[in-house]
Amino acid sequence: MNILEHRALRGPNYYSRYLTIFMRLDIGDLEHRPSDTVPGIAERLSELLPTLQGHRCSVGRPGGFLERLARGTWAGHVVEHVAIELQNLIGFSVGYGKTIDSYDAGIYNVVYRYRDEASGLAAGVEAVELVRRLFHGLEIDIQAIIDRLKVVRDAHMLGPSTAAIIEAAERRGIPYMRLTDDSSYLQLGHGHRQQRIQATVTCQTDLIGYSIADDKQWTKQLLGDAGIPVPKGEVCSTVDEALEVSRRIGYPLAVKPLVGNHGRGVSTSVEDDQALCDAFNIAARRHHSVIVEQCISGEDHRLLVINGQLVAAARRRPAHVVGDGKATLKELIDRENADPRRGVGHENLLTQIELDEQSRRMISQQHLNLESVIAADEIVFLKPTANLSTGGTATDVTDDVHPEVRYVAERIARLIGLDIIGIDLLAETLTRPLEEQSAAVVEVNAGPGFRMHLSPTHGQGRDVGQPVIDMLFPDSGSDARIPIVAVTGTNGKTTTVRLLSHLLRQVGRKVGMACTGAIEIDSHVIMRGDYSGPLAATIVLREPTVECAVLEVARGGIMRRGLGFDACDVGVLLNIASDHLGEHDLHTLDELARCKSVVIDAIRPEGTAVINADDPRVLAALEWARGDSILFTLNPDSRAIRQHVHNQGVAFTVHQGNLVMRQGRVEAEVIPVADVPITFEGHARFNVANALAASAAAFALGLSPADIRMGLSTFHPTPSQNPGRTNLIEAAGLKVLIDYGHNVPALDALAELVSALPAKRRIGVASAPGNRRDEDLFELGARLAAMLDVVILCETDARGRPPGEAGGLLRDGAASVPRACHTELVLEEEQAIDRAFEEASDGDLLVLLIDDIEGTLERLKERLKAPAQDYSKDTSEQSVSAADSPPPTDKAPEGENPAEKTHPPHTSRGNRPC
Secondary structure, three states: OOOEEEEEEEEOOOOOOOOOOEEEEOOHHHHOOHHHHHHHHHHHHHHHHHHHHHOHHHHOOOOEEEEEHOOOOOOHHHHHHHHHHHHHOOOOOOOEEEEOOOOOEEEEEEEEEEHHHHHHHHHHHHHHHHHHHHHOOOOOHHHHHHHHHHHHHHHHHHOOHHHHHHHHHHHOOOEEEEEEOOOOOEEEOHHHEEEEEEEEEEOOOOOOHHHHHHHHHHHHHHHOOOOOOOOOEEEEEEEHHHHHHHHHHOEEEEEEEEEOOOOOOOOEOOHHHHHHHHHHEEEEEOOOOOEEEEEEOOOOEEEEEEEEEEEEEEEEEEOOEEEOOOOOHHHHHHHHOOOOOOOOOOOOOOOOOOHHHHHHHHHHOOOOOOOOOOOOOOOOEEEOOHHHOOOOOOEEEHHOOOOHHHHHHHHHHHHHHHEEEEEEEOOOOOOOOOOOOEEEEEEEEEEOOOOOOOOOOOOOOOOOHHHHHHHOOOOOOOOOOOOOEEEEHHHHOOHHHHHHHHHHOOOOEEEEEEEEEEEEEOOOEEEEEEOOOOOHHHHHHHHHOOOOEEEOOHHHHHHOOOHHHHEEEEEEOOOOOOOOOOOOOOOOOOHHHHHHOOHHHHHEEEEEEEEEOOOOOHHHHHHHOOOOEEEEEEOOOHHHHHHHOOOEEEEEEOOOOEEEEEEEEEEEEEEEEHHHHHHOOOOOHHHHHHHHHHHHHHHHHHOHHHHHHHHHEEEEEEOOOOOOEEEEEOOOEEEEEOOOOOOOHHHHHHHHHHOOOHHHHHOEOOOOOOOOOOOHEEEEEEHHHHHHHHEEEOOOOOOOOOOOOHHHHHHHHHHHOOOOOOEOOOOOOOHHHHHHHOOOOOOOOEEOOOOOOHHHHHHHHHOOOOOOOOOOOOOOOOOOOHHHOOOOOOOOOOOOEEEEEEOOOOOOOOOOOO
């Protein structure tokens, strides 16, 4: 078997709304060996993975998968179930999966749910090898597989403290994302509503307070000056200084590095000069300054204060063993480490006890060695501190805390200035005020661990993640999300995204916009390129100033990585047309429609789907839509629209030359179509459709008809506002139409516009990505030849084809058209554009269907040195008739270069979203 593709889909996708691993698997010769041809396979797999008995599969009952296995199924299906169960065995509860035939014999698309991406991918790799060995009767070491997966899990999983906060966030519906691959630095919420955490340090954690907590002497001084009991002690730089302090304070002492955590380098119960020298050297390895202080008698307690409130308290004991009068100390330690509750790091409730230098010193101080037999009920302590990370245990005592002790803990949090603080208190008990007993605060911790409170060794666990979320997001009804609009379809995505972003900015919202061309944050371009996938969504949602996200969603991104977010508020489905068929196992328009309907399937229950009622496949996709729906159409009398409006649904359409909104018996005029610049007075019907879609989405986000009117009237088809989408520039006797038409439906609509523009000759530059099917490239070339007098073909992205092959197919298609069209093949786009300028003369129309919009505009400005002519006032043969021209104006629309005037055509019908 061979894994051809293997990746994580990060959000709703073609196969599932869950986080899903996608594997394209070639099962090779096992295509001819289903499981029923392998004797005893079900029994052997059950022996290896007994928990597979719980898998229902399509049978619908426990044991259903094993029944399928015995009855006969293919290796890909077995890989799916094994990958799921391997994740369960390392602690991730997952159950969803499916295996789908591809169009290629022996190749299957295997998908299964994951919770940790790295572990999910690793489980897939292990599953393939396990199943291969299973089908071939080879030995399988299941424990070694589990151990390898645990290593991956431990390297990537969130620690218990961070996980507790995330679980509390998920209960509130607050989304989260990791900001780095291998740490606990996370973002909760989106955009301007986000908060960030690093384990239990939050973006609200005070830097000064953090610094105080990190400096034990500073902490002691601050608390001591405020009347909080702290041990007497001093900071020392040498052993001699430490010995002098011991003379003043007296033994027993505690020795610790000035800066440190997790009890590293700490020694307690230091009783003599030699022990002090040893302890000093241990601490000095951690920090050059060492604290020597009183050793306070009493139990070790941890008090956790969040947002000024004590939320948990635990009594901690250092790692220890209890003798039975028979076993040696080593045997007792081994027995304790065999406790299934103990594991490595944070994987289990307790941590393995490891013997280090401090352990050996403590054993020696107790006049013992590893071979000593420990008397019955005798306790041997193995660590100087009670940290769980070194094998300590914890008992919850939250309900026992005296009100005066509670007040002291909450006062300490205020004095230090930390939003989350762990206070280490040595005291006989927490049931009496501190002044009535031997007690002192020995340390405070910024970013304290939560594990001892979440899952104490003894007593009740406390949900200490919830107070953190309540602090970060005090509005109990808030889920910390910002509105997300996702726009998809075959054509029109970019124009609709840019127009909707403009509408939102006009009413004062800070918009994060991602599309084919750029990512913009509040009108500022921060990245240039094709950002119509999940990476762009992540970038926008991470931006701290964004109040609303408007995202273009392309087919490729959905299939490669999923949406990149878990849910959207508005999903816009524009149209379905033949483009990129044959990629990602999408071979039919119905499959393409299902892919793009992922956007409306991901709508939140209270959200809205915006649907093109003029496209039958889009209208049929309503079955996948969640939330409410708004329809838009160029045909106001269609049956679907009449029924939708009659049922009190909202629709946007055109009526008597106006863009209108309908609901029930009410029709509200939004704006005359002629006043929407991108429609070219209504002749560019594809942009009328785009305007309707953007208006519907804006209305779903709460904009009024007046707000929509203002935005539509101020958005122009210029390179500055909508670069590369039907930009008509006139200068130096030439008309230059720049667009991004790269598929047949786009060219069909563009042809009407091109034919409507008066010109001596129509000269074009065009290309198409090499990942189109041969027949698509051929047909595209034919449409170009039918539209133009001269077509110069180029290649901008061969996408796996040999150089010249895609261009050759375009040229062959152009040659098939029985009309006089001169065709040239110039592979480099820049050279092809230069060739077009060489060919062009006054009165010609250049049609540039190109990728490098920005570079071409710069070169166009250099070439067209002559002052621009105002063709809207020109009465020559090259101008559009007065009846079809907009009224004259003395100044260019806002944001438009006066030298780059857009020009309305005679007519432009069709439905070509650009």
